[in-house]
Amino acid sequence: xxxxALHQERQSIFEDVYNGRIPKRVPISAWITVDxxxxxxxxxxxxxxxxxxxxxxxxxxxxxxxxxxxxxVHDAIRFPAMYEILGAKNFIMGSNGYLQHPxxxxxxxEEYGELAKDPIGFxxxxxxxxxxxxxxxxxxxxxxxxxxxxxxxxxxVGYMNGVLLPKLEKEYGFYQAPAGSGSMTAVPxxxxxxxxxxxxxxxxxxxxxxxxxxxxNAALLPIMLNxxxxxxxxxxxxxxxxxxxxxxxRTKDVEELxxxxxxxxxxxxxxxxxxxxxxxxxxxxxxLDHLSEFPENTVYRFEFGDAQKIxxxxxxxxxxxxxYPVGLLKTGTEQECIDEAKRxxxxxxxxxxxxxxxxxxxxxxxxxxxxxxxxxxxxxxxxGKY
Amino acid sequence: xxxxxxxxxxxxxxxxxxxxxxxxxxxxxxxxxxYDAEMLNFILTLIM
Numbered sequence: 001x002x003x004x005a006l007h008q009e010r011q012s013i014f015e016d017v018y019n020g021r022i023p024k025r026v027p028i029s030a031w032i033t034v035d036x037x038x039x040x041x042x043x044x045x046x047x048x049x050x051x052x053x054x055x056x057x058x059x060x061x062x063x064x065x066x067x068x069x070x071x072x073v074h075d076a077i078r079f080p081a082m083y084e085i086l087g088a089k090n091f092i093m094g095s096n097g098y099l100q101h102p103x104x105x106x107x108x109x110e111e112y113g114e115l116a117k118d119p120i121g122f123x124x125x126x127x128x129x130x131x132x133x134x135x136x137x138x139x140x141x142x143x144x145x146x147x148x149x150x151x152x153x154x155x156x157v158g159y160m161n162g163v164l165l166p167k168l169e170k171e172y173g174f175y176q177a178p179a180g181s182g183s184m185t186a187v188p189x190x191x192x193x194x195x196x197x198x199x200x201x202x203x204x205x206x207x208x209x210x211x212x213x214x215x216x217n218a219a220l221l222p223i224m225l226n227x228x229x230x231x232x233x234x235x236x237x238x239x240x241x242x243x244x245x246x247x248x249x250r251t252k253d254v255e256e257l258x259x260x261x262x263x264x265x266x267x268x269x270x271x272x273x274x275x276x277x278x279x280x281x282x283x284x285x286x287x288l289d290h291l292s293e294f295p296e297n298t299v300y301r302f303e304f305g306d307a308q309k310i311x312x313x314x315x316x317x318x319x320x321x322x323x324y325p326v327g328l329l330k331t332g333t334e335q336e337c338i339d340e341a342k343r344x345x346x347x348x349x350x351x352x353x354x355x356x357x358x359x360x361x362x363x364x365x366x367x368x369x370x371x372x373x374x375x376x377x378x379x380x381x382x383x384g385k386y
Numbered sequence: 387x388x389x390x391x392x393x394x395x396x397x398x399x400x401x402x403x404x405x406x407x408x409x410x411x412x413x414x415x416x417x418x419x420x421y422d423a424e425m426l427n428f429i430l431t432l433i434m
Contacts, residue, residue, distance in 0.1 A: 090433070121390060124429060131433065150428055186434060195433045227430055 001064070007173030010069045014175045017319055018236050018275065020297050022352035026345065026384030027175070029321065030068040030377060031361040033075045034160070035098055037062045039365040045097035049080050052159050059164065063172050067377045071174045075361055076160035081152040085145065087133035090195050098363070105198040106130035109205060112212030115196070116219040127196065177237035181274065184240045185228030187262045188220035189213065193245050202245070206253050213257055221261055225268050233274030238299055240277050241265070247282035259290050270295035277301065280322075288313040303359045307347045320348055321355035329368035329376065337372045338379045345383055356380050392422040 013023035034055065038048045041058035048054055059073045066072045078099050083091045094100040106127050107115065115122045129136040134145050169176050186194070192213065193202035205213060228239045243262070246254045266276040277299035284291070285305050292313055301322035302310060310320060328340055341356075348354040362368055395415050399406060 086432075118390075120426070120429070123433065124391065128429075128432060150425070153428060153431075184434075191434070223430065227427060 002171065002173045004173070010173065010175040013069065014177075015236050017352060017355060018297060020352070022386055025386060026349050026380065027355045028067065028069045028377065028380055028384070029355055029357040030066060030070075030072040031074045031358060032062055032066065032072045033361050033363045034058075034073060035363050036365055037073050040065075040370075046093075049097075052079070052156050052164075055160065056164060056168075059168055063168055063174075066374060067381050069175050071165060071169045071172070073165065073168075076165065077157055079152075079156035081156055082149050085149045085152055086135060088131065089133065090131050103198045103200065104131065104195060105201050107192075107196040109197075109201065109209060109212075112205075112209055112216050115192070116212070116215040119216075119219045119223055131195065178232060178234040180232035181230050181234035181237035182239070183228055183230035183274075185224050185265065186241060187243060187258060187265065188217040188224055189258045189261065190242075190244045191220060191224060192216060199248070203248065206249060206257065210253075210257070217257065217261055221264065224261075225265055228265055228269055228276075229272045230274060233269065233272045235273065235275055235297070238275045238277035239269050240279065242279040242281060243284075244281055246287060247284060251286060254287070255290075259287075263294060266294050266298055270298070275299065279303075280305075285309065292317070294318070297353075299355070301357060307344055311347050315348070315351065315353055317353075319353050319355060321357040322359050323348075324356065324358045324376075326358045326360045326362055326368060329362075329372045332369075332372065334372055334375045337376050341376050341380050342383060345380065349384060349386075352386075356384065392426065393418055395419075 009024060010027070013025060013027045016023035017027055035045060037055070037058040038045050041061045043054065043058060048058070059071075062073055063071060078091060080093055080099060082088075083099065084093075089102070089106075090104050091099045091101055107130075111122070111126070114126065129142075135142050137145070166176070168174070193199060197205060228241070230237070230239060241262075246258055249258070262278075266278070269276050275297060276294075279301045280291075281303050283304040284302065288310065291300060296317050297319055299319040299321065300310075300314065302320065303322060305323065307323055310323075314320060323344055324341060328337055332340070345354075345356075362373070393401075395411075395418055398414055398418060399411070402410075
């Protein structure tokens with residue numbers, strides 16, 4: 001189970017890539033979700049999510065049966081307990097046992113000024129009671145419900161990320177990042193669009209309320225920046241930032257409303273001694289020139305795109321990952337799946353700066369052919385040697 | 387980060403004035419800096 005030599009290799013290959021050196025082999029990351037692990041271990045997905053203590057067996061099974069250099073269970077960030085306590089409208093349990101994120105618009109277009117004037121106050125006093133029905137009550141009840149929700153959050157997300165996952169990383173000898181060096185944040189515009197205004201309304205705001213958006217962005221920037229700098233920044237770990245809206249906006253709007261804040265956050269994290277890992281959701285090909293201006297060794301996880309163009313434009317300065325299509329693991333033959341991995345390695349691995357990962361998180365067992373997934377992970381372990 | 391919901395040590399010590407006990411400063415600075423930061427992070431996470 002634990003192999004000291006393999007553990008040391010994992011530490012060295014990540015530290016090499018993260019610091020601009022060519023590693024012994026390409027590090028392998030596989031973003032398999034908690035939901036996948038529950039299904040794969042044969043547990044009931046509805047029931048298991050209410051029992052954090054039962055997750056360990058599920059995570060062990062995935063850790064033992066799928067090769068990766070990081071613990072192949074990620075995304076332990078959403079469990080139903082907290083959302084049910086709060087009466088959530090933003091995350092609702094679906095009939096298949098997965099928390100779904102419906103489009104919500106708790107903030108009105110004419111409220112940008114209030115958000116800009118006092119972001120935390122507006123979130124706490126106005127938005128949270130609209131998003132979470134159980135908080136729409138007296139201050140006394142609200143404080144008790146918040147305390148219960150915070151306990152549920154720590155019993156689930158806190159336990160997973162603070163106790164269980166680090167324990168398994170150590171026990172199995174996966175890559176271990178320095179303590180306190182990870183974080184997560186968002187670009188102000190995404191923060192507004194995702195769950196304040198919603199995709200549809202925000203898309204209209206870009207044309208009708210541009211000045212208001214700029215003011216709200218400016219007010220949120222120090223808060224998002226503060227959230228993104230971990231307690232102990234380190235080049236060997238990262239602040240994760242899922243990026244959402246630019247592929248759905250005009251380039252000139254992105255240049256005005258989005259990229260300056262994104263660049264500032266990434267630069268501040270870099271200046272603090274950390275590193276940003278940007279998950280470029282959907283198609284970012286028209287922004288490669290913009291991305292080329294960011295700090296060296298920033299991690300770009302691409303969902304879509306031309307691997308050769310990405311390598312040519314960003315390969316010398318940055319760390320590229322993603323791009324491997326999860327969909328192929330479902331529809332392709334084993335040889336087709338391996339051929340695609342080989343194609344990506346031949347383009348992206350030369351000269352370093354490449355971490356193998358998929359284009360999307362693998363969230364259900366039926367979204368891939370399990371044999372194909374295992375075959376690809378085993379193949380890249382050998383093929384990625386420099 | 388100072389907001390209207392979270393006290394700074396300066397605000398807290400002014401409220402407590404000269405009644406601060408031995409050990410209170412060290413403990414409360416940790417609460418005000420770390421625990422309040424954690425709660426602010428939780429609040430922000432609720433709409434992420």
